[in-house]
Amino acid sequence: MTLTLLHTSPVHIPVFDALRDVDHPGLDLRHVVREELLVRAGVEGPAAVTDEVRSLLEDAARDGADAVLCTCSSIGAVAEGLADTVGVPVLRVDRPMAARAVAAGSRITVVATVRSTFGPTVALVEEEAERAGRAVDVRTVFVDGAWERFLAGDRDGYLDLVALALDGIAGADAIVLAQASLTDAADRTGTGIPVLSSPRPGLDAAAAEYARARTA
Template sequence: MLVLLHTSPVHVPVFEALRDAHHPGLALRHVVREELLERARVAGPASVTEDLGELLASAAADGAGAVLCTCSSIGGVAEALAEDAGLPVLRLDRPMAARAVALGPRVTVLATTHSTLGPTVALVEEEAARAGRPVDVRTVLVDGAWELFLAGDRVGYLGLVAEALDAIGPADADVVVLAQASIADAADQARTTVPVLSSPRPGLAAAASAAAPAE
């Protein structure tokens, strides 16, 4: 069983669909804790450490093979607790970051909430160092988009992100990283010729592998 830790219920059907399409038979259990993101936005990611530790301990006790944190703002904190939890704990965006640094040194990280930018930039830089590649990370915060997300206006939310993507061209970046799972679908609407990477599909694939029973 793979436990998915979300900070918004909108992610549940997304990952159910990805499981059905690419990992049939994989047992998923979804845990949604919206308050963790709000606290991380106000007080910083470290403020949710205790709660994450309890959630991971519960997942381990329930027999989870692995835990996947789908929130970029707190994914690094969850990942760091893996040894204490006694099971694999993955952050959704790590495979995406590894792919990004392989595509070129100029990486643009695009997000709709400020709390996501710092952790994602740090992750990209970490993956670049691990690969021995140079990296120059630029950030784009899409003003006004997060308010639309909170209001439930998904069409408007993704539309603003797509507009921001279209403002990025080959002269600006080698690759764009979408820092949140909630904006992944904006890549399908954008017309930019720069490669745009999102986290849900590669992140779930990595977690599915980690959760598989050892042969």
């Protein structure tokens, strides 16, 4: 029995392996990386990669996955929406984070370094707010120039730019880091606003789904 993680960058593999080792030792993770999905989603929109994502999910199910966790916020809604067609639970990594943001207050700022992430993430926060019966004011902050550093392999420069952007945010009850790659920026900011990231709560939710499959 396996939990398959669908990534659009290989940098996420050690992050989730480390979380597994601390929080869910013994959990069998299988990583699938398709960087081209994020590139295409950024140019043509997330819906453009629907067929490719469906094929990957079907492959995961055939290979024995009991659940799939999509760690890319840009295509998470696409993956989640295909769950009924592939026969295994499909979770998006950022849904638990969005629920926590809504619980924190009505003023939520979403931070991203890839513009294609804003639409799905804002929509998710608003969906969770509706589910909770709360009104939210969602604002966005784009960290200009950061993604170029990420692609160049300058992780410190990337995180420092994001942390600088976090330092400048005011008037928010919660800050949502819209991409898993932003997680460690929370350790570099001096803001007093709660900064929420997706990997740990997302993996927790997927591990719970995996456990249900094991006992079914």
